[in-house]
Amino acid sequence: MSVINFSKTILHNLFSKPATRMYPQIPREYPERTRGQIGITIEDCIFCGICQKKCPTGAIEVVRETKNWSINRFGCIQCGECVGVCPKKCLTMLQTYAEPNALKTRENFAQILKSAPGEPPRPIVPETQIAPPAANPIKE
Amino acid sequence: MSTRSIVPFGPQHPVLPEPIHLDLVLEDERVVEAIPSIGFIHRGLEKLVEKKDFVEFVYVAERICGICSFMHGMGYCEAVEHTMGIEVPERAKYLRTIWSEMSRIHSHMLWLGLLADAFGFESLFMESWRMREKILDMFEYSTGGRVIFSVNKIGGQRKDMPDEMIADFVRILDGMEKELKSLANTFLNDYAVKSRLEGVGFLTKEQARDLGAVGPFMRASGIALDTRKTGYAAYSHLDFEPITSTVGDSYARTDIRIREIFQSIDLIRQAAAKIPSGDVAVPFKGNPTGEYLMRVEQPRGEAIYYVKANGTKNLDRMRVRTPTFANIPGLVETLKGCQLADVPILVLTIDPCISCTER
Numbered sequence: 001m002s003v004i005n006f007s008k009t010i011l012h013n014l015f016s017k018p019a020t021r022m023y024p025q026i027p028r029e030y031p032e033r034t035r036g037q038i039g040i041t042i043e044d045c046i047f048c049g050i051c052q053k054k055c056p057t058g059a060i061e062v063v064r065e066t067k068n069w070s071i072n073r074f075g076c077i078q079c080g081e082c083v084g085v086c087p088k089k090c091l092t093m094l095q096t097y098a099e100p101n102a103l104k105t106r107e108n109f110a111q112i113l114k115s116a117p118g119e120p121p122r123p124i125v126p127e128t129q130i131a132p133p134a135a136n137p138i139k140e
Numbered sequence: 141m142s143t144r145s146i147v148p149f150g151p152q153h154p155v156l157p158e159p160i161h162l163d164l165v166l167e168d169e170r171v172v173e174a175i176p177s178i179g180f181i182h183r184g185l186e187k188l189v190e191k192k193d194f195v196e197f198v199y200v201a202e203r204i205c206g207i208c209s210f211m212h213g214m215g216y217c218e219a220v221e222h223t224m225g226i227e228v229p230e231r232a233k234y235l236r237t238i239w240s241e242m243s244r245i246h247s248h249m250l251w252l253g254l255l256a257d258a259f260g261f262e263s264l265f266m267e268s269w270r271m272r273e274k275i276l277d278m279f280e281y282s283t284g285g286r287v288i289f290s291v292n293k294i295g296g297q298r299k300d301m302p303d304e305m306i307a308d309f310v311r312i313l314d315g316m317e318k319e320l321k322s323l324a325n326t327f328l329n330d331y332a333v334k335s336r337l338e339g340v341g342f343l344t345k346e347q348a349r350d351l352g353a354v355g356p357f358m359r360a361s362g363i364a365l366d367t368r369k370t371g372y373a374a375y376s377h378l379d380f381e382p383i384t385s386t387v388g389d390s391y392a393r394t395d396i397r398i399r400e401i402f403q404s405i406d407l408i409r410q411a412a413a414k415i416p417s418g419d420v421a422v423p424f425k426g427n428p429t430g431e432y433l434m435r436v437e438q439p440r441g442e443a444i445y446y447v448k449a450n451g452t453k454n455l456d457r458m459r460v461r462t463p464t465f466a467n468i469p470g471l472v473e474t475l476k477g478c479q480l481a482d483v484p485i486l487v488l489t490i491d492p493c494i495s496c497t498e499r
Binding site for chain 1: 192196281284288298322326
């Protein structure tokens with residue numbers, strides 16, 4: 001009696017909460033282990049470069065001289081390898097996902113270097129655009 | 141004699157979930173012959189093994205398929221572990237088993253939904269996918285990802301599941317089992333569903349053996365072979381028998397997959413009761429040498445991972461043979477003599493994953 005069987009499901013669905021959520025209005029609660037994106041507490045970073053070496057996609061770039069740590073959010077696969085190897089535990093896995101973007105950019109984090117007296121303060125570049133491969137440049 | 145015509149079917153087609161191309165030779169509405177061609181989404185993942193070192197390649201192996209991603213990662217890891225002689229801790233083996241069986245449930249639920257969609261039973265499709273969502277949530281709770289899990293590594297697992305989490309999962313699966321029984325009742329006893337599945341696309345036992353079919357497609361034809369019986373991961377400690385049917389039509393394949401979901405729930409229950417405590421990974425040194433052929437039972441059937449290492453950090457060769465590739469000759473055989481309207485359902489009954497096939 002499959003007709004009666006399915007009408008039970010219909011009745012249940014009529015009087016129960018929907019299985020889906022009104023997404024942007026009701027935000028999603030992420031579980032603790034969700035691998036969203038990599039976060040960094042830049043003040044604790046010692047720029048050892050282990051994360052750069054261990055990154056399977058080469059998304060992280062560490063420049064010791066300028067005390068700059070940058071990540072290509074679109075190259076990162078959120079495997080969490082860098083979080084595991086970081087000796088200062090300044091890398092964390094955030095639950096929120098990276099925001100969409102029309103351009104492929106590299107997010108920069110820099111420790112503020114003390115500038116010599118008289119020298120203007122060093123600028124921090126928040127985002128740099130990743131150059132497209134030379135073989136196929138973007139056509140305007 | 142009626143005139144013959146050739147209808148190109150796919151790679152893009154409203155009823156096809158995956159880009160396979162078939163040239164259907166028709167006599168009126170009847171299919172006389174089907175000529176498959178694949179290669180539309182080749183990604184060259186096997187070649188990447190020369191660029192990425194063998195530890196990093198786990199992430200590439202995982203991305204062969206979006207449904208069996210856990211098992212692809214595991215199969216590759218086990219193959220490399222065998223060449224290096226690494227003994228994985230018992231707890232990691234059980235974790236691999238639990239996650240593998242969860243993948244199987246979610247793959248079969250997805251397939252049931254697609255099947256319902258193929259014969260136009262939309263509410264059944266929604267019900268199947270609603271239930272599948274619970275498994276995906278369980279994956280997110282335990283691994284942090286819904287599709288790509290990144291928990292496999294050479295030498296064990298990267299994440300552990302606390303015992304409370306496993307107990308929670310068993311409780312969720314218990315509840316799911318009840319809902320699934322009523323869903324299975326509709327799939328197996330509904331008149332409309334039966335009329336589309338019964339007596340369509342026969343594959344005999346001899347044909348299945350000769351054409352090298354694998355997985356539920358083969359077991360529906362009466363061959364009791366299951367690679368899990370070789371005892372990789374923790375399967376040697378668990379009690380189960382391959383599920384078979386002797387009929388060999390589309391209905392039998394649906395029946396087999398539904399029963400396999402129940403079997404998977406049972407296997408998770410067994411594994412949860414037996415899982416030992418301890419480490420989940422062992423450290424290792426050096427690079428792999430030698431070669432190994434690993435066989436893994438995926439939701440769609442048996443997958444083969446061939447690994448050849450030369451003592452450096454890059455492997456010489458990594459070869460994957462996925463279940464769909466092995467099932468295509470069987471599919472072509474079942475298509476012979478069927479009606480054109482049955483082609484989408486018959487393509488679906490092998491549970492095609494063309495992305496895996498073309499790697």
